[in-house]
Amino acid sequence: MRKKLIYCPYCSARFEDKKEHGFKRHYCPKCRDFFYDNPLVGTAVVAVKAGQLLLIKRNIHPGRGMWALPGGFAEQGETVEAAAKRELYEETGLKAKKAVIDAVLTENSFMYGTVIVPVIKASGLTGKLKPGKDELEAKFFDMDKLPLLVFSTHRKAVRELIKGRGTDAQRDRRTEG
Numbered sequence: 001m002r003k004k005l006i007y008c009p010y011c012s013a014r015f016e017d018k019k020e021h022g023f024k025r026h027y028c029p030k031c032r033d034f035f036y037d038n039p040l041v042g043t044a045v046v047a048v049k050a051g052q053l054l055l056i057k058r059n060i061h062p063g064r065g066m067w068a069l070p071g072g073f074a075e076q077g078e079t080v081e082a083a084a085k086r087e088l089y090e091e092t093g094l095k096a097k098k099a100v101i102d103a104v105l106t107e108n109s110f111m112y113g114t115v116i117v118p119v120i121k122a123s124g125l126t127g128k129l130k131p132g133k134d135e136l137e138a139k140f141f142d143m144d145k146l147p148l149l150v151f152s153t154h155r156k157a158v159r160e161l162i163k164g165r166g167t168d169a170q171r172d173r174r175t176e177g
């Protein structure tokens with residue numbers, strides 16, 4: 001369950017609930033200011049090599065023991081593309097030359113509340129596949145043999161990927177014909 005802040009992290013006074021712009025927010029009566037609890041940014045990396053999609057099996061909650069796209073939270077001062085490359089390397093041992101934002105989705109996480117999920121297409125992969133300390137496995141899967149992914153945004157990103165590839169394949173066939 002998502003942890004709820006009770007005390008102001010700056011002065012330790014107990015928060016009050018106060019409405020602003022129609023949103024119920026934390027308000028610190030001592031700082032006389034709102035504490036904004038904005039969504040986190042968690043990248044999802046789509047890395048395809050030889051027609052196979054790279055997935056990781058999570059060793060941490062949420063979704064421990066389940067498959068997901070590689071990725072994770074962006075750090076302060078970091079672009080989402082850099083965050084995607086860093087997480088990809090940490091979780092799979094692979095480095096990407098290129099990282100491009102493909103879509104921006106929204107996940108309602110049981111543990112983290114609202115998470116904004118930039119879907120990043122990574123290409124130019126190099127290195128040796130090796131799961132990180134928070135992953136049980138890192139593995140490439142055939143597109144028609146993908147396991148169930150734990151996050152709805154990751155499932156959506158993969159559906160779009162397969163749809164896009166279908167269109168490419170049809171176009172290729174038409175061109176060939």
Ligand SMILES: [Zn+2]
Binds near residue numbers: 009031
């Ligand atoms: Zn305060």
